[in-house]
Amino acid sequence: MDILFVIAIVLILNLVLIAFAIIDIMQRSNVKYLSKTGWIIMMAFVLFGAAIYLLVGRGVDKAAT
Numbered sequence: 001m002d003i004l005f006v007i008a009i010v011l012i013l014n015l016v017l018i019a020f021a022i023i024d025i026m027q028r029s030n031v032k033y034l035s036k037t038g039w040i041i042m043m044a045f046v047l048f049g050a051a052i053y054l055l056v057g058r059g060v061d062k063a064a065t
Contacts, residue, residue, distance in 0.1 A: 014050065018043050021050035030059035 021043060025036050031053075034042065039057055043049040 014048060017048070017050035017054070021053050024054070024058065028059055028061055032057050032059050 022040060025031060025039055031039060034057065039049075039053050043053060046052070
């Protein structure tokens with residue numbers, strides 16, 4: 001496989017994760033470890049920052065409990 005194709009797929013997956021994570025952040029009343037703005041900035045500058053948020057940064061949603 002061409003390396004540019006693999007890089008393109010990785011970047012597209014990252015953009016999809018960022019979109020999902022930003023929607024999740026806006027719907028939650030609280031998040032862990034950073035503020036909502038901090039998580040969004042991290043997603044913008046860290047590759048797979050959205051995956052890190054989804055794994056460790058999601059707070060407990062009070063409506064779900």
